[in-house]
Amino acid sequence: DTEVTQTPKHLVMGMTNKKSLKCEQHMGHRAMYWYKQKAKKPPELMFVYSYEKLSINESVPSRFSPECPNSSLLNLHLHALQPEDSALYLCASSQGPGQGSTEAFFGQGTRLTVV
Amino acid sequence: GIQVEQSPPDLILQEGANSTLRCNFSDSVNNLQWFHQNPWGQLINLFYIPSGTKQNGRLSATTVATERYSLLYISSSQTTDSGVYFCAAGGNTGGFKTIFGAGTRLFVKA
Numbered sequence A: 001d002t003e004v005t006q007t008p009k010h011l012v013m014g015m016t017n018k019k020s021l022k023c024e025q026h027m028g029h030r031a032m033y034w035y036k037q038k039a040k041k042p043p044e045l046m047f048v049y050s051y052e053k054l055s056i057n058e059s060v061p062s063r064f065s066p067e068c069p070n071s072s073l074l075n076l077h078l079h080a081l082q083p084e085d086s087a088l089y090l091c092a093s094s095q096g097p098g099q100g101s102t103e104a105f106f107g108q109g110t111r112l113t114v115v
Numbered sequence B: 001g002i003q004v005e006q007s008p009p010d011l012i013l014q015e016g017a018n019s020t021l022r023c024n025f026s027d028s029v030n031n032l033q034w035f036h037q038n039p040w041g042q043l044i045n046l047f048y049i050p051s052g053t054k055q056n057g058r059l060s061a062t063t064v065a066t067e068r069y070s071l072l073y074i075s076s077s078q079t080t081d082s083g084v085y086f087c088a089a090g091g092n093t094g095g096f097k098t099i100f101g102a103g104t105r106l107f108v109k110a
Helices: none
Strands: A004-007 A010-013 A018-025 A031-037 A044-050 A053-057 A064-070 A073-079 A087-094 A110-114 B004-007 B010-014 B019-025 B031-037 B043-048 B052-056 B059-064 B069-074 B083-090 B098-100 B104-109
Touching: A004 A087, A010 A018, A018 A031, A018 A087, A031 A073, A044 A064, A044 B098, A053 A064, A073 A087, B004 B083, B010 B019, B019 B031, B019 B083, B019 B104, B031 B069, B043 B052, B043 B059, B069 B083
Parallel strands: A010 A110, B010 B104
Antiparallel strands: A004 A018, A018 A073, A031 A044, A031 A087, A044 A053, A064 A073, A087 A110, B004 B019, B019 B069, B031 B043, B031 B083, B052 B059, B059 B069, B083 B098, B083 B104
């Protein structure tokens, strides 16, 4: 099973709302990632968690707050977003340091619209 | 950080034609993947290939790590091959900072 599950698939939120994106994998991977993809652009790395600890933050604004409550789950908490934050948000997982290859597997994404 | 460049940016093929997509990267890599993104946004793993050659049906890939490039070959293209092909590479941070190239947008005509 190489499945990464993201919920919800679609989300519309106002600029004053608080919402969360969820990601789950059961492959025993210990590295998990958030990417943001704008239309007709490649995915851009936002955060990397390794063994449930934040290891890479690509200077992402604080209105995006990641959380890794356990080795299978990754959340992205959203607050006070702007319309330009509308994008496809992709979660991925791979084996962690010392586990083997770093082949990443992606979820189907959450298509976020900020109004 | 590592830079990843893909060419060509756009490609139109007649069904049945063959094609080669190229990915150049600026530094040594621990991780090199090829993905196909379908119209719904799903990134489908094609190859994990930091070095060497692999084949899967009509697709094959070769990475020459010492020369910092990778090639994706598509033979006997089908309309279902249409979409965006991304190369993604991770460098010396254990491969976890994986950076995507800009992609090759492929359209296969019937």
